[in-house]
Amino acid sequence: MRRDPGLSVRLKLTLSYAGFLMLTGILLLAAMLFFYLYRIPPGWIDTTGNFWINRRVLFRAFAPFMAAVLGFLLIFGLLGGWLLAGRMLAPLTRITDATRRAANGSLSHRIRLPGPQDEFRELADAFDTMLARLEAHVAEQRRFAANASHELRTPLAITQTLLDVARDERRSDVGELVDRLHYVNARAIDLTEALLLLSRADQRTFTRxxxxxxxxxxxxxxxxxxxxxxxxxxxxxxxxxxxxxxxxxxxxxxxxxxxxxxxxxxxxxxxxxxxxxxxxxxxxxxxxxxxxxxxxxxxxxxxxxxxxxxxxxxxxxxxxxxxxxxxxxxxxxxxxxxxxxxxxxxxxxxxxxxxxxxx
CATH class of the missing domain: 3.30.565.10 (Histidine kinase-like ATPase, C-terminal domain)
Structure with a gap:
């Protein structure tokens, strides 16, 4: 599949994490600004120098508010991280599903992952190419096995027919029968040797x-x-x-x-x-x-x-x-x-x- 160039998955993850962290920081700063403008208790700024009492007042008012803010940010971070990870890893789900189908014997399924070029798309395209080659190879092997069975069955059937005719007629002159059997047997041997040679070449088990x-x-x-x-x-x-x-x-x-x-x-x-x-x-x-x-x-x-x-x-x-x-x-x-x-x-x-x- 021909694709347009795009950002890599590593860069996408980096930008996503950085953007999510920036958003969390902005929410935290907004919460502090809201507290400063609307939730500061009266008299927390003491111009007489009594800072200890005002710190305690500030802590009593600020601690519950910040605990609630941190709890919200925790939930927000979990949900956001879950959705972000799911979106980024969605291509892997399709690839995994295609792998399971291939393991169960279905080689006709293709991922055909949309989108610009990145690591996940390269993996999906490579997997589709592998499935196409495997499907073609399996189909070729099945066709070859069927043809080989047919070709090998023919000389065996001819031999059986000749032997049956010879047994029924019980002719004394068996020279013609022997010649025909010799020809059929030689053809079967040639076919078997050719199949073995073809298998040896396909397996590439030879010294170079x-x-x-x-x-x-x-x-x-x-x-x-x-x-x-x-x-x-x-x-x-x-x-x-x-x-x-x-x-x-x-x-x-x-x-x-x-x-x-x-x-x-x-x-x-x-x-x-x-x-x-x-x-x-x-x-x-x-x-x-x-x-x-x-x-x-x-x-x-x-x-x-x-x-x-x-x-x-x-x-x-x-x-x-x-x-x-x-x-x-x-x-x-x-x-x-x-x-x-x-x-x-x-x-x-x-x-x-x-x-x-x-x-």
Whole structure:
């Protein structure tokens, strides 16, 4: 929430206490002036020098009056202090109420504290931001759990169906059944490993070391060269030394996923994939581009979400498990970087990863 600048809570409290003290002093002086003008007993000023008797007369008249005044000031101070403290601490009441609601599981509530900027408003705005992020994270986790359950249930259901058919038909030739079961089981294993890798990246439980993205790009290209040749895709790798800090294994997996996607989601023939690294201001950049069909921007914007494959990009023989770019995005965020995915005007996809520089 954007706010206008205002006085700090500390200054407000200081001015409030000083003003209340001044008001109390004014009331006390007014009471003394009232006593001097209207309540002085006759003959209290003695011009003969008999000050002792007049002091006693003055004390007998002045003491009850001042006791009443002090009692009034005490009550006035308690009530005024109570109201003043309540007014100053009212924002904390709203923040406490929002905290209780969040503790009970309600993350949709927002404080939205009005007024100019001060410590309480900063705290309320920070709390609202935290609630918004928590709500989005919980919703994402629930959606991810539902999608993961669905994806894992599919190969298990297929396996169960194949086994039931084999038991009912009791065929002697089980070669085809074994092949299909092997494919389904391999897909389930790939999905499970992808989920574990995604969880590891989200938890950020990895050792950090100096990593050169250009070397990882070369390693990923060499490893997937045979796959590129199988699909008729030309791999072009270029760039300068790009040093960052992070997990070598996770960053290599990130690069492998990007290069793999660039190969399998390419043109049927004479496709090209470019893998480049470069040094950017206060960071390093890994860019993976590939030729391919024209992509809808609305589809591209959802590709980093888990289990979002995009019908325009899926090939029947390499559909994947729908976690490739989701894992890339998670690894990038775990390393303090940003991921950008955009459709190329000529067709295909351009994925850019920015990571902090090791320097």
């Amino acid at each position: 070391e100096h990593v050169d993205l250009s070397l990882l790009a070369e390693e990923a290209s060499e490893t997937l060269l045979s796959l590129a040749e199988k699909h008729g895709v030309t791999l072009e790798t270029a760039g300068e030394t790009t040093r960052t800090v992070g997990s070598n294994a996770l960053l290599l997996q990130m690069t492998m996923n990007l290069v793999h996607n660039a190969i399998v989601h390419n043109l049927p023939e004479r496709g090209i994939a470019w893998v480049t690294t470069a040094v950017a201001p206060r960071g390093v950049v890994l860019t993976v581009e590939n030729t391919g069909d024209l992509l809808d921007p609305s589809v591209v914007s959802r590709l980093v979400e888990p289990f979002q494959r995009g019908s325009e990009r899926v090939r029947t023989d390499h559909a994947g498990v729908g976690l490739g770019l989701a894992i890339v995005d998670s690894i990038t965020r775990a390393h303090g970087g940003t991921l950008s995915v955009a459709a190329r005007p000529a067709g295909g996809l351009c994925v850019t990863v920015w990571l902090p520089s090791a320097d």
